[in-house]
Amino acid sequence: MSDANIIEQIQRELRGKVAEIANPAPRRFYLKILPPDLVQATALLRDNLGMTHLSTISGVDKGETFEILYHFSIPEADLNLRTEIPKDKPHLPSITSVIPGAILYEREIQEMFGLIVDDIPDKRRLLLSDDWPEGQYPLRKDWKHVRPTEVIPGGQS
Amino acid sequence: MNVQIPIGPQHPALKEPISLRMTVDGEVITDADIRLGYNHRGVEKVAEEKNYIQNLYLTERICGICSHSHSTCYAQGVEKLMELTPPKRGMSIRYLVAELERVHSHLLWLGVAGHEAGFDSFFMYVWRDREIVMDLLEMISGNRVHYAINTIGGVRRDLDAGQVAKILEGLVTLRKRSEYYLRIGATEPSFVARIAGVGFLSLEKAIALCACGPTARASGWARDVRKEDPYAVYDELDFEVATADTCDVLGRVVVRIKELLESYKICEQILKNLPAGDIAIKAPRKAKPGEVVSRYEAPRGENIHYIKSNGTDKPERLKVRAPTLGNYPATVEMLRKGFIADIPLIFAAIDPCICCAERTVTLISAASGEESVVRMSDLRRRAIARHQNAPVKRNAVWPF
Numbered sequence: 001m002s003d004a005n006i007i008e009q010i011q012r013e014l015r016g017k018v019a020e021i022a023n024p025a026p027r028r029f030y031l032k033i034l035p036p037d038l039v040q041a042t043a044l045l046r047d048n049l050g051m052t053h054l055s056t057i058s059g060v061d062k063g064e065t066f067e068i069l070y071h072f073s074i075p076e077a078d079l080n081l082r083t084e085i086p087k088d089k090p091h092l093p094s095i096t097s098v099i100p101g102a103i104l105y106e107r108e109i110q111e112m113f114g115l116i117v118d119d120i121p122d123k124r125r126l127l128l129s130d131d132w133p134e135g136q137y138p139l140r141k142d143w144k145h146v147r148p149t150e151v152i153p154g155g156q157s
Numbered sequence: 158m159n160v161q162i163p164i165g166p167q168h169p170a171l172k173e174p175i176s177l178r179m180t181v182d183g184e185v186i187t188d189a190d191i192r193l194g195y196n197h198r199g200v201e202k203v204a205e206e207k208n209y210i211q212n213l214y215l216t217e218r219i220c221g222i223c224s225h226s227h228s229t230c231y232a233q234g235v236e237k238l239m240e241l242t243p244p245k246r247g248m249s250i251r252y253l254v255a256e257l258e259r260v261h262s263h264l265l266w267l268g269v270a271g272h273e274a275g276f277d278s279f280f281m282y283v284w285r286d287r288e289i290v291m292d293l294l295e296m297i298s299g300n301r302v303h304y305a306i307n308t309i310g311g312v313r314r315d316l317d318a319g320q321v322a323k324i325l326e327g328l329v330t331l332r333k334r335s336e337y338y339l340r341i342g343a344t345e346p347s348f349v350a351r352i353a354g355v356g357f358l359s360l361e362k363a364i365a366l367c368a369c370g371p372t373a374r375a376s377g378w379a380r381d382v383r384k385e386d387p388y389a390v391y392d393e394l395d396f397e398v399a400t401a402d403t404c405d406v407l408g409r410v411v412v413r414i415k416e417l418l419e420s421y422k423i424c425e426q427i428l429k430n431l432p433a434g435d436i437a438i439k440a441p442r443k444a445k446p447g448e449v450v451s452r453y454e455a456p457r458g459e460n461i462h463y464i465k466s467n468g469t470d471k472p473e474r475l476k477v478r479a480p481t482l483g484n485y486p487a488t489v490e491m492l493r494k495g496f497i498a499d500i501p502l503i504f505a506a507i508d509p510c511i512c513c514a515e516r517t518v519t520l521i522s523a524a525s526g527e528e529s530v531v532r533m534s535d536l537r538r539r540a541i542a543r544h545q546n547a548p549v550k551r552n553a554v555w556p557f
């Protein structure tokens with residue numbers, strides 16, 4: 001399947017649900033999808049294009065908005081689904097009903113960026129410790145780490 | 158009655174800080190839960206404050222076994238962002254080290270699998286042979302684990318004819334031994350009886366839970382980034398994707414040994430067609446605004462780095478997904494309906510990452526707080542001297 005064929009097929013399957021398709025390098029596709037269409041678009045691509053393998057979900061803090069990328073792959077290409085949500089109302093639909101393997105990645109971005117994944121089956125923290133203070137989201141750009149002073153027993157202070 | 162057993166974060170059966178909570182009914186596991194974060198170091202946050210070349214060494218320290226896989230995945234992404242075409246010889250050396258790293262990682266895992274299955278002589282044999290490849294890696298890069306051979310735009314050390322001959326010689330021995338292990342791993346009755354049918358993961362579940370690497374391939378899912386998304390040299394090489402359809406720990410052993418044999422084949426092809434020329438080109442300090450998804454087949458599965466640049470010398474965002482994280486949902490599935498005694502074996506079968514190897518030691522005097530760095534050889538000399546001056550114990554006499 002050539003790159004042009006894949007673009008054509010995506011456009012046919014996702015009629016109107018895909019805002020933009022970019023193909024900056026061979027085999028690499030970036031699809032822009034609005035948050036309300038995300039679950040349906042993922043389901044359509046899974047059923048018709050065999051897009052079952054989710055590698056990870058990455059988030060980028062862009063100031064006013066969060067950009068969330070879902071890195072999928074099929075044997076012929078890499079499909080990156082991009083969606084943007086506002087920072088003051090950070091709600092993202094959960095895709096675990098379509099891709100059960102997405103659960104850990106959704107839990108990860110939820111705690112790292114402080115966004116809310118609606119209908120997520122497991123809301124608990126994944127990586128941050130249980131005594132981590134509320135409202136501290138490490139991967140937001142305005143969050144700065146303050147290193148506590150280290151005390152080595154018997155060492156230089 | 159259901160009882161919950163916590164295993165980890167510190168537990169003699171696990172060599173890595175992770176917390177597994179097993180709900181058991183008698184001997185049978187009915188549910189499993191995983192809690193992570195005991196080794197979370199905030200690498201992604203640190204990466205935003207370091208420049209591209211510093212990040213190369215940072216990513217190398219993500220893993221203590223497949224260190225080269227992270228730095229290569231990062232370097233090939235940054236090279237795309239900077240629109241560099243590294244010289245062919247440099248690429249051949251980079252991916253030669255990558256395959257040798259796969260060999261050392263798989264041999265390490267085989268030993269661990271033998272150990273967890275109670276077959277300790279297998280463990281000792283395999284780890285003895287692993288030293289061959291560790292010595293080769295040390296000869297190529299100067300280090301056993303963190304090779305630091307990558308740079309943006311190529312590699313930092315060249316190979317000479319003598320080294321090439323030594324590597325080829327080492328590969329002959331390794332291939333002979335690996336064929337023997339394949340015979341043992343797949344036919345030795347007590348070993349097979351211990352691992353066959355343990356940790357079942359069906360193909361449907363492997364796909365649904367996005368498993369990757371040898372774990373997925375042992376369930377019959379023939380996907381390998383080297384084959385489906387051939388980066389750098391892999392489109393010119395002849396190799397097969399190893400799979401098994403038994404969907405259990407036996408399949409994972411067989412897949413890994415077959416991959417070893419494929420890796421030897423790849424190394425030989427790279428060495429026999431080693432192109433002449435430079436090993437690296439000069440890279441710019443800054444990258445134009447853009448984004449790149451870099452994929453790499455690490456020993457444990459697909460490794461993916463997402464790098465976004467903003468025009469400065471530091472990345473806007475570096476997202477790293479190591480293959481072990483992708484295999485956790487599948488592990489929970491494998492543990493379900495298994496026995497408590499199989500937990501270490503099943504968990505070890507996804508090859509979770511463990512750190513190792515330390516070369517120089519910083520000694521801090523407890524009395525004065527003075528720090529001094531000593532070499533391993535000095536430390537050994539001191540240990541021998543201390544031992545010689547130690548009070549002599551009475552020689553033990555065999556009573557019969």
